[in-house]
Amino acid sequence: MRLFFESAPGLSREEILNRSLETMVDVIDLTQALAAAHDMNAIMDIVRHGARDLTGADGATFVLREGEYCYYADEDAIQPLWKGSRFPMSDCVSGWAMSHHQPVVIPDIYKDRRVPQAVYEPTFVRGLAVVPIRSDNPLGAIGCYWSSRYEATPFQVRLIQILANTAAIAMENVHYELELSSKAGLLEKAFESTLLSISRMIDLRDAYTSGHQRCVGIIAKRIAEFLGYPSDHCQALYWAGIVHDVGKIAIPAEILSKPARLTAIEFKLIQSHAQTGYEILRDVDMPFPIADSVRQHHERLDGSGYPQGLSGEAILNEARILAVADVFEAMVSHRPYRPALGYEAALAELLEWRGVWFDPAVVDALVHLIEVDGFRVPH
Ligand SMILES: [Fe+2]
Structure with missing residues (x-):
């Protein structure tokens, strides 16, 4: 001493x-x-x-x-x-x-x-x-x-x-740090419940796909975690997932839930939901590109997607994750006009378009999560 x-x-x-x-x-x-x-x-x-x-x-x-x-x-x-x-x-x-x-x-x-x-x-x-x-x-x-x-x-x-x-x-x-983090936690909760309310609004209009967005959010978050994204980024992908179809609010419910084949005009109208979703979300102040990811969730690597026909690197990583989560969830879900595809068939479909439509790393991540980790979509 x-x-x-x-x-x-x-x-x-x-x-x-x-x-x-x-x-x-x-x-x-x-x-x-x-x-x-x-x-x-x-x-x-x-x-x-x-x-x-x-x-x-x-x-x-x-x-x-x-x-x-x-x-x-x-x-x-x-x-x-x-x-x-x-x-x-x-x-x-x-x-x-x-x-x-x-x-x-x-x-x-x-x-x-x-x-x-x-x-x-x-x-x-x-x-x-x-x-x-x-x-x-x-x-x-x-x-x-x-x-x-x-x-x-x-x-x-x-x-x-x-x-x-x-x-x-x-x-x-x-003391101030604790106060700030508890306030930030409350704000985050409020933000999440607002997004969930919006998500439910879409569910109400399109009963066939009820719960689809929430499941896409969960899958997207799991993929992001697997790919090593920081935890707040993974959470942002969950949020992007639960509102990715928010643009459907502007589409007549009869078209959304039409059991018959869509006309070309109706199909164009449905496609507009990606851009409309962007318009709705673009003013949400977030450190992650949620609005842009939503706009790009139907873009495909080979440029065959919509609304902008982006290809390759021009598509955000977040949107590539959403795309795979979106398509996979839709395939393994039951619809009144078709039965659910099994996990194996759904993964085979993704693998067929791996590198053409879908980011190979994202497809591989999901395959690993399903086949090795036993991940299942929480319907
Ligand atoms: Fe969509």
Whole structure:
């Protein structure tokens, strides 16, 4: 453990300077570590070790304020202190430091009326220094303890205070991060339920393909996962899947569910759903090209698809995944005018058009998912 230079008389000027520099480097390291901490456990871990290292104390505690109580959340000491205990603010030294918004230095606990003797008697503590974490409306306190009579120097107190101030900023950051991520989670849920409602609207208009979009979303997400896309990208593919036929909202229901053969005009009208879907979704602000993927989900690698007749690399990867998921789901689903194709026949059909209509890597991914991983479409 590092000796503190102010309490080590007999050191040369150079030694004092070196130790001061070492302490400064330690403080910078601790500050950087706290700035990078993303949860309370990491903060407490840094503080309890840091407080001892900086001061040379025999023990350190990390205390959190819980209303009118002090919660001794963590400690690092030569013998157990009060980890896990709660004391009223009015009945402990940390509480005093918090309610008076200032550090406390007590060289000998048996000579200070602020110390609850019964709490300290079973411990090794004789001298202590406690600083509040954030002086304005304190969040907690950091305590340093010595096993013999000891008066912490103003410089040591200053060091603990720097640690406490930095910990306060780190705790506020963790709080804001948690708040932000829970708000982002709520927003994402709201976004997803909006898309699902739109998806159900299409289902209502086209009873034959009810549930098709949701299944396409699930298949597309699984393919993306298999291909190693980041998780938020896979989720975006699920969302693109559940609304990929949203453009059908503009097509008369009689045409959508017409059991007989479509006329050329009706077929053209049905084909317009890809472009209409794009028009509906293009203003949705997303970091992923959902609207463009929807527009391109009927494009084919050889340029024979619609609405733009794109080919090869011009088709988005996301749209290629949607295309395979879409066709496969349709083939393995039962329709009133035809029975469902079995998985084997559906995969054979995809393999026949592998590299012609469909992206080979996407077809291979689905074949692997079905044949090796046993994936089944959750109808
Ligand atoms: Fe479609």
